[in-house]
Amino acid sequence: MENITHKAGFVSIxxxxxxxxxxxxxxxxxxRLSIITSKAQTTRHRIMGIINGDDFQIVxxxxxxxxxxxxxxxxxxxxxxxxxxEDADVVLFVTDIFEKFNEEDVITKLxxxxxxxxxxxxxxxxxxxxxxxEKTQYWQQCLQPKEIxxxxxxxxxxxxxxxxxxxxxxxxxxxxxxxxxxxxKTERFFAAEIIREKIFLNYKKEVPYSCEVIVSEFKEKxxxxxxRAEILVERKSQRxxxxxxxxxxxxxxxxxxREEMETxxxxxxxxxxxxxxxxxxxxKTAALDRFGYNN
Numbered sequence: 639m640e641n642i643t644h645k646a647g648f649v650s651i652x653x654x655x656x657x658x659x660x661x662x663x664x665x666x667x668x669x670r671l672s673i674i675t676s677k678a679q680t681t682r683h684r685i686m687g688i689i690n691g692d693d694f695q696i697v698x699x700x701x702x703x704x705x706x707x708x709x710x711x712x713x714x715x716x717x718x719x720x721x722x723x724e725d726a727d728v729v730l731f732v733t734d735i736f737e738k739f740n741e742e743d744v745i746t747k748l749x750x751x752x753x754x755x756x757x758x759x760x761x762x763x764x765x766x767x768x769x770x771x772e773k774t775q776y777w778q779q780c781l782q783p784k785e786i787x788x789x790x791x792x793x794x795x796x797x798x799x800x801x802x803x804x805x806x807x808x809x810x811x812x813x814x815x816x817x818x819x820x821x822x823k824t825e826r827f828f829a830a831e832i833i834r835e836k837i838f839l840n841y842k843k844e845v846p847y848s849c850e851v852i853v854s855e856f857k858e859k860x861x862x863x864x865x866r867a868e869i870l871v872e873r874k875s876q877r878x879x880x881x882x883x884x885x886x887x888x889x890x891x892x893x894x895x896r897e898e899m900e901t902x903x904x905x906x907x908x909x910x911x912x913x914x915x916x917x918x919x920x921x922k923t924a925a926l927d928r929f930g931y932n933n
Contacts, residue, residue, distance in 0.1 A: 645808035646695040647727030652719055655703025657734040658760040662791035663687050663700040666800065669820060670902070684722050686822040688815055694805055695813040699726075711920040714931035723747070728807050729755045730800065731783070735765040735773060745781055754807045757783040758800065763790035826853045829865050829899060833911065836895045837869070837880070840887065845879050848872045850919060850929055862906035865899070870916040877913050888913060 651659045664670050667687035687698045699722040723729065729751060748755055757777045762770050774786050785803055789796040815822070830851040838846040848871050855866035869888075871877050881888050888911060896909040919925040926932050 642693050643810055644693050644695075644812060645805065646697075646811040646813050647808040648697045648699060648722075648725050648814075649728045649730060649804055650699045650701065650722040650726035651730045651732060652701050652723065653703065653732035654737065657703070657732050657737060658791045659703070659732050660700050662730070662732055662758065662760060662789070662797070662800075663698050665791045665794055665797050666696075666698060667820070684719075688819050688821060690813070690817045694808060695815065695817070696801075696804055696808070697814055710923055710926055711931065714926050717932075723751060726751070726753055727809055728753060728804050730758050730804075731755055731781075732758045732760055733773075733777070734761040735759060735769055736761065748781060754784045755781070756800070756803055757781060757786045759786065759788045760791050762788045763793050763795060825903065826856045828902060829853050829856060830867065832898045832902060833867055833869065833891075833895045836891045836898070840891050840894070841879065845871070845876050848876050848920070849880070850916070852929065862908055863899075863903060864908045866910045867912075869911055869913045870919060871913065872916065872918055872920065874915055877915055880913050 651663055653659050663685075664687075667689055669687065684702075685700045687700065689696050689698075701719045701722050729748070731748060759770065759773050759777070765773075770788050774788070777783065777786055784807075787796060787799050787803065789800065791797065830853045833851045834846075834849065837849050837851075850870045852868045852870065853865060854868055855864065857864045869880065871880060879887070880891075882890075892909055892911050895911075896907050899907045899909065916925060919929075923932065
């Protein structure tokens with residue numbers, strides 16, 4: 639019998655905030671693993687999404703947007719980016735058609751990488767052909783990537799070319815994960831992320847960025863999942879905003895999160911949330927350790 643060559647590798651998706659990295663990974667994996675909002679810095683962790691074929695395994699890493707750190711939390715987020723670059727076999731650097739020509743900090747990081755770098759220009763469905771050509775010429779000159787791929791992650795336009803390019807450049811290697819695995823994260827993690835997404839969608843200004851969600855209970859019962867979560871904020875005033883008048887705001891958020899979880903997990907959900915104050919948790923290493931940011 640003829641031996642089939644198996645390829646496997648890690649593909650790091652990096653870029654600045656809000657260029658569509660999470661939307662792209664969800665499109666490539668075919669599942670909604672990363673939370674998506676129109677606000678920057680929504681992704682805080684490195685989230686792996688795995689796709690398998692008979693002769694390949696691709697392990698995508700969705701990473702936080704590259705920023706200048708202001709808190710210990712930001713430093714932890716940037717460590718996830720650096721780690722994903724260290725073990726990458728292929729890098730997808732995602733920009734978008736609207737991003738200004740001010741990416742020197744990212745370019746500097748990428749010029750030291752020894753693996754193939756593909757430049758993905760996202761949101762081209764919102765651009766003219768002239769704008770796409772201008773962006774392509776700019777990136778070809780300043781970065782000289784292995785290939786520039788223009789896509790619309792939201793519309794699924796040309797994402798198939800990304801898959802082809804990755805498969806062409808994966809090293810020969812056995813699968814890193816069992817072939818039936820979709821992600822490295824637990825169901826408990828995704829429950830917390832769904833709640834956090836609804837907070838980003840329902841609240842304004844600083845409140846979503848000051849929130850952390852900890853799932854304290856995740857139990858399977860015969861006819862449903864029972865999930866209890868703590869939502870941590872940094873100040874009492876933020877707790878009051880999160881709760882809203884007579885608890886109406888947090889009730890609305892909880893309903894939206896429960897409905898999303900029922901779709902995600904495919905079962906009935908009982909969800910209970912409590913809002914607590916954890917002063918300045920974003921600046922405390924011990925708190926970040928406890929919440930899994932420094933693992």
